[in-house]
Amino acid sequence: MKMNEMQKEIYQNKLNKGFNVTDVNEEFCLLYGEVAEAYDAWRKNKANVGEELADIAIYLMGLSEILDIDLESEIEKKTEINKNRVYKLIDGVLTRTSSDS
DSSP states (O other): OOOHHHHHHHHHHHHHOOOOOOOHHHHHHHHHHHHHHHHHHHHHOOTHHHHHHHHHHHHHHHHHHHHTOOOOHHHHHHHHHHOOOOOEETTTEEEEEOOOO
């Protein structure tokens, strides 16, 4: 299944279940909470890290659909930008030294 199809399916599920599809602030907060849950699961070496990462992806795709953003296309564009960036270790910190964007 293509990511944009998944976005639509996730959005439709939110509608079907009566979840929020209008309050963008709430969606960002819930996404942030899911990231924290995934980090906590990883930190505590729990078996459900993959499930928590899936929750992050689901919230992100749902938010993308709410905002009418083709996340797959945006990821592809950003991946190309990142490929062209040049980094250098400066004082122990990996620092971007050039980029198209």
